[in-house]
Amino acid sequence: MSVIxxxxxxxxxxxxxxxxxxxxxxxxxxxxxxxxxxxxxxQATIAVGRVIALDTAAAGAEPDVLAVLTHRNAPxxxxxxxxxxxxxxSDEVAYRGQIIGGVIAETPETARHAAHLVRVTxxxxxxxxxxxxxxxxxxxxxxxxxxxxxxxxxMDGSPADSAVGDVDAALAAAEVRLDATYTTPINHxxxxxxxxxxxxxxxxxxxxxxxTQGVTLSRDLLATVFGLDPRxxxxxxxxxxxxxxxxxxxxxxxxxxxxxxxxxxxxxKFALTRRQMFSLVGYRPATVQRIRLGADxxxxxxxxAHDVVVQTAKAKGYAEQVAVCTRCMYAAPHRxxxxxxxxLDLPVPTIMRAPGQAQGMFALESAMDxxxxxxxxxxxxxxxxxxxxxxxxxxRPFSSRHLVDCLRDGARRFGWDRRGxxxxxxxxxxxxxxxGVSASTHPSPRFAGNTTTIxxxxxxxxxxxxxxxxxxxxxxxxxxxxxxxxxxxxxxxxELRIGDTALPPASPAGGSAGIDSWGTSVVExxxxxRALIDSHHGGVVPPQGLEVTSDMPDNPDAAHYAMHxxxxxxxxxxxxxxxxxxxxPRLLGVxxxxxxxxxxxxxxxLLGGMTxxxxxxxxxxxxxxxxxxxxxxxDLAEYHIASHADVGSVEAYWVEAEDPHTNPMGSKGIxxxxxxxxxxxxxxxxxHATGIRVRDLPITLDKLLRQPVVEE
Amino acid sequence: xxxxxRVDGQERRLVVDTRTSLLDALRxxxxxxxxxxxxxxxxCGACTVLLGGRRALSCLALAVAYEDAEIVTAAxxxxxxxxxxxxxxxxxxxxxxxxxxxxGQIVSAVGxxxxxxxxxxxxxxxxxxxxxxxxxxxEIAERMSGNLCRCGAYxxxxxxIAEVARR
Ligand code: FES
Ligand code: FES
Numbered sequence: 065m066s067v068i069x070x071x072x073x074x075x076x077x078x079x080x081x082x083x084x085x086x087x088x089x090x091x092x093x094x095x096x097x098x099x100x101x102x103x104x105x106x107q108a109t110i111a112v113g114r115v116i117a118l119d120t121a122a123a124g125a126e127p128d129v130l131a132v133l134t135h136r137n138a139p140x141x142x143x144x145x146x147x148x149x150x151x152x153x154s155d156e157v158a159y160r161g162q163i164i165g166g167v168i169a170e171t172p173e174t175a176r177h178a179a180h181l182v183r184v185t186x187x188x189x190x191x192x193x194x195x196x197x198x199x200x201x202x203x204x205x206x207x208x209x210x211x212x213x214x215x216x217x218x219m220d221g222s223p224a225d226s227a228v229g230d231v232d233a234a235l236a237a238a239e240v241r242l243d244a245t246y247t248t249p250i251n252h253x254x255x256x257x258x259x260x261x262x263x264x265x266x267x268x269x270x271x272x273x274x275x276t277q278g279v280t281l282s283r284d285l286l287a288t289v290f291g292l293d294p295r296x297x298x299x300x301x302x303x304x305x306x307x308x309x310x311x312x313x314x315x316x317x318x319x320x321x322x323x324x325x326x327x328x329x330x331x332x333k334f335a336l337t338r339r340q341m342f343s344l345v346g347y348r349p350a351t352v353q354r355i356r357l358g359a360d361x362x363x364x365x366x367x368x369a370h371d372v373v374v375q376t377a378k379a380k381g382y383a384e385q386v387a388v389c390t391r392c393m394y395a396a397p398h399r400x401x402x403x404x405x406x407x408l409d410l411p412v413p414t415i416m417r418a419p420g421q422a423q424g425m426f427a428l429e430s431a432m433d434x435x436x437x438x439x440x441x442x443x444x445x446x447x448x449x450x451x452x453x454x455x456x457x458x459x460r461p462f463s464s465r466h467l468v469d470c471l472r473d474g475a476r477r478f479g480w481d482r483r484g485x486x487x488x489x490x491x492x493x494x495x496x497x498x499x500g501v502s503a504s505t506h507p508s509p510r511f512a513g514n515t516t517t518i519x520x521x522x523x524x525x526x527x528x529x530x531x532x533x534x535x536x537x538x539x540x541x542x543x544x545x546x547x548x549x550x551x552x553x554x555x556x557x558x559e560l561r562i563g564d565t566a567l568p569p570a571s572p573a574g575g576s577a578g579i580d581s582w583g584t585s586v587v588e589x590x591x592x593x594r595a596l597i598d599s600h601h602g603g604v605v606p607p608q609g610l611e612v613t614s615d616m617p618d619n620p621d622a623a624h625y626a627m628h629x630x631x632x633x634x635x636x637x638x639x640x641x642x643x644x645x646x647x648x649p650r651l652l653g654v655x656x657x658x659x660x661x662x663x664x665x666x667x668x669x670l671l672g673g674m675t676x677x678x679x680x681x682x683x684x685x686x687x688x689x690x691x692x693x694x695x696x697x698x699d700l701a702e703y704h705i706a707s708h709a710d711v712g713s714v715e716a717y718w719v720e721a722e723d724p725h726t727n728p729m730g731s732k733g734i735x736x737x738x739x740x741x742x743x744x745x746x747x748x749x750x751x752h753a754t755g756i757r758v759r760d761l762p763i764t765l766d767k768l769l770r771q772p773v774v775e776e
Numbered sequence: 777x778x779x780x781x782r783v784d785g786q787e788r789r790l791v792v793d794t795r796t797s798l799l800d801a802l803r804x805x806x807x808x809x810x811x812x813x814x815x816x817x818x819x820c821g822a823c824t825v826l827l828g829g830r831r832a833l834s835c836l837a838l839a840v841a842y843e844d845a846e847i848v849t850a851a852x853x854x855x856x857x858x859x860x861x862x863x864x865x866x867x868x869x870x871x872x873x874x875x876x877x878x879x880g881q882i883v884s885a886v887g888x889x890x891x892x893x894x895x896x897x898x899x900x901x902x903x904x905x906x907x908x909x910x911x912x913x914x915e916i917a918e919r920m921s922g923n924l925c926r927c928g929a930y931x932x933x934x935x936x937i938a939e940v941a942r943r
Contacts (some may be wrong), residue, residue, distance in 0.1 A: 076866065077867050077868070077870070078872070079869075079877065081866070081872065081873075082859065082863075082867065083869040084872055084875030084878050084879075084880070085850065085863035085867060085872065085875075085878055085882060086810060086850055086851045086853075086854050086859070086860065086863065086879070087810025087811065087812065087849060087850045087879035088810070088851065088853050089875050090809070091809075091812075091876065093803075093809075093813075094808060094809040118877075140777050171793060171796075171802075171804075172804060173793045174793075177821065195897075253926075255876070255926055256812070256814045256820065256822055256874065256876040256877045256924065256925070256926050256927075257812070257814070257874065257876040258813065258814070261846075276836065303874075303875065304872045304874060305812070305875070306873075306874040306876055306926050306927055307874075308926070316885050320793070335813070335818060338814070338815040338816065338817065338819075346869070346908070352924070385862060387920070414832060456899060497934075533874075535874055536873030536874025536875065536876075536927045537873070538873075578890030608858055624891045627855035640895045654866075662868050665870060665871070665873075666931060668870045668873055668932060669873070671928060671929075671931055671932070672873055672927045672929065673928070673931060674928070675928025676926075676928050698923060699815065699817055699818070699819060700814075700815050700819035700820050701817070701819045705924060705926060706928070706930075707921040707924055707930075708916070708917040708918075708921045708923070708925075709914075709917045709918050709921040711928075711930045711931060712916070714930075714931045731910070
């Protein structure tokens, strides 16, 4: 069925706005609980080895300390299958910063002080944290789908390798060739709200107020670990203070908080410090990517190869889908992608906004710029010339693909035609000025596991229940709009409830699938409710009200179409000729994201993605010290994220184009596509400004100064 | 120790540790969670409150030192339930996403406008001795850079502030 639009498509103000501007929206740490105790963790100070002795006497003797938890006295978990969640189940240390215990006390100050009194002795083993493509222990991922819970070879379920035709022969025969290696560092999500769990038990039932992108998934993981019926676990999270992937999978801290609450028989609050987040909540893994392109003299690609080495953790073989973007982007008869994992003694990586796509498209879109130059073509024209008619590796049609429109419309809005082809040609005072372009893409799937209940009252009011999440994505507002249209009522007549496992289950907010999945579930249920009112109640809600619950239907089109969002991003940069300082006065993106549910919140999502892309391009790098095996710049003063003064003008537009196949709303994902390609657009603009090609993120000034500067 | 804090016009008695930050006193002892904890190190601005009318990072302040100070949080800016013009403007411009940095941004913006009104220059002011500060986008960006927003709402936050500044 399709939805008649009244609310969908209107730029409704955020419904949670009034609470948030006052600071009244309740985040995980802020749920009032009775007499909470506070936990401060003990973290390993070696990279690999065993804990052989623990002296907790001084800590335990501090007044107001309630318990010191270590692997010696921790409750045995029902399942230690998942290495990431098997907290305190052995004396083994797999990475520096791993949780090896915790102190629980009456106040946060006491817990923290006492934690520093615990003396730990280790038997240390040699560690290895160096990501090199020539390591002899690289391996092809296996069963890594969905956080290594089985299925496909990569996190997103797709195969590690793909091949069409004969790439090597095509490359050898190509008249224009490119062979370049691009590298991206560790990135950390750093949502402003630190990860927090407040856990309490009553009669063998566990409640956790937890900062999570998916209460249902967190509940299921906790239930498995503690051996509980999922109905005896409740996870609550109405508001998330940013997440970006770091709050999808439940991490060790939530398990530790629940264990602690079990031991002290009281609610326990565990809010991570910013520094602890650098080792305990995952991160975007570093990559080394070799791209080879071959083209004919007319600028048509004949071969594309994208070979990836991406790091993972020895503790758990998380496998990111870095080259998967290359499988759908450009036409070429001969093509290959591969992924190999480098197992390091580092914490377990996780998904971070556009996992794989963000790094993969930096490499591919930088290479496309280099190749356009090699072919003597404008980079926009070069991309258009290689636009595929169907998904190049599967042969399936795209459910919708308006990348060329995005490139053309973006070029027009940006003033791309004013750009000269020669690099290092424009100088304003001390600043070298350049512009660059990149394409963007992200899959637009729908996730299973969604159920909605809708209660209609005789007064025309409807309550819509689904355990969805709002991470700042605008779910409270957009899902209400979808429900209003599907029910044929106004937004004011809909009361949405999300973020609680007491509600019907929902898939997590991730993979750009949130609104598309939950919205489909809401539309389906609303349709059934309206049909029931018509068929059995003469078109009128009975006085006692009516309730309908329904699962989300499968999408029969999913097997027949390739479903992706697309976009084109344009950047203007200024590079200081003497200092190498890079500024980005202007970013402009045009996106193909299907039907836009709420233009106001959607634009914010895209702007936010582009801003994070700018940050990725210029600032962000988790620096690992090979001697100790930890990220040394573990705070917001040393791990730079873009601030107000780093961000100039950012504009986001979209082509008006409903997708006929993705879902009943006609929408596609918008949460991640905004960050994809931004770094390449900026790197390409830096090249245009300076003549220097930076293939290694972030683009810091040392990389621009190290190059010999030839005044032209 | 037992102290009295004046928060959003109300006097509250509470017991704190000498190590307790003003932020933890508000959040953990008094349940006043409008100021947020983002870093606890003075690096993000989420905990910004007005102390005697000036913006301050409550994570870097020790509670025991603020016995007599007038503390205002974002919740206190909304007088009698009516949103402050800055809060209204943030909603109009969609200058927030997750909302976690938002109370700090708003309090900081209100404090910043008072600083500009008083003629305080910033690092990007062309003439540090000028009597009047013209709050263009660069001035607002510079003066607000102590407030990080990981959702990347900056390009909506600055117009929201500029609109209030123009009034
Ligand atoms: S919490 Fe105070 S500045 Fe970050
Ligand atoms: S709105 Fe999320 S950090 Fe600013």
